[in-house]
Amino acid sequence: MSDGLDEQVLTGGNATPVVRRGGAVHRETGPWTPAVHLLLRALRDGGVTGVPEALGFDERGREILSFVPGETLTDAAPRVLWSIHVLRDAARLLRAIHDASAPLAGDRALVWRSNRHEPAEVICHNDFATYNLIVVGDTLSGAIDFDFASPGPRVWDLAYLAYRIVPFAEDSPDAAELDRAHRLDELITAYGGGFEAADVVAAMVRRLHDLREFTLTRRDATGRLDFGEHAAMYERDAARLTDWSPGLPYC
Structure with a gap:
């Protein structure tokens, strides 16, 4: 009813x-x-x-x-979207999610929407990005849309968060003047360490290649041409990241 x-x-x-x-x-x-x-x-x-x-x-x-109240971080003003304290809080929230989810990672009887990625250390959100992070005012308040979660390594999620919040994505607005090497270090530190910047960059490249293939599959299934455009962006960004290291300009 x-x-x-x-x-x-x-x-x-x-x-x-x-x-x-x-x-x-x-x-x-x-x-x-x-x-x-x-x-x-x-x-x-x-x-x-x-x-x-x-x-x-x-x-x-x-x-x-x-319902998780607030607005998505993507829709927030640039001063909020790119604030360093929101970046740190996003990393801390991801770490808390990973730590709490770890006991489920080894249960192979569970059915997930996304593929399992080894080593399966935690349950990855798999889309932990600015459009799924919620802010109230200038404060990060939560995360939504866990539908694509599945077991995987911690760096799989951290890399995609870095791609979207450092950011390295071509379609990131008002981000040209950001110090990406510094922001990447801040993200890793706030998560709790355990990775070098090069580890996260390498995982980003792998993540983008995987995302490109997934997006092309969706394009073929739906006929939506914008999925093809997204896939092309992921390919370009993966190429940029392959040639980038901290200390070099990102362009």
């Missing part, structure tokens, strides 16, 4: 339609949904705040998640 509330279509990094009904989010499910709900419970049990809570299913069989 419907509760009579209007549905508002939400934007962000979502691959499937997502709507808000009152104080909850409704979205389509799949074979991966039980694993994602288990992950969200593990995160909350591990003290991670600012992530959705699984609330069950609606009359259409869609999952119901608590």
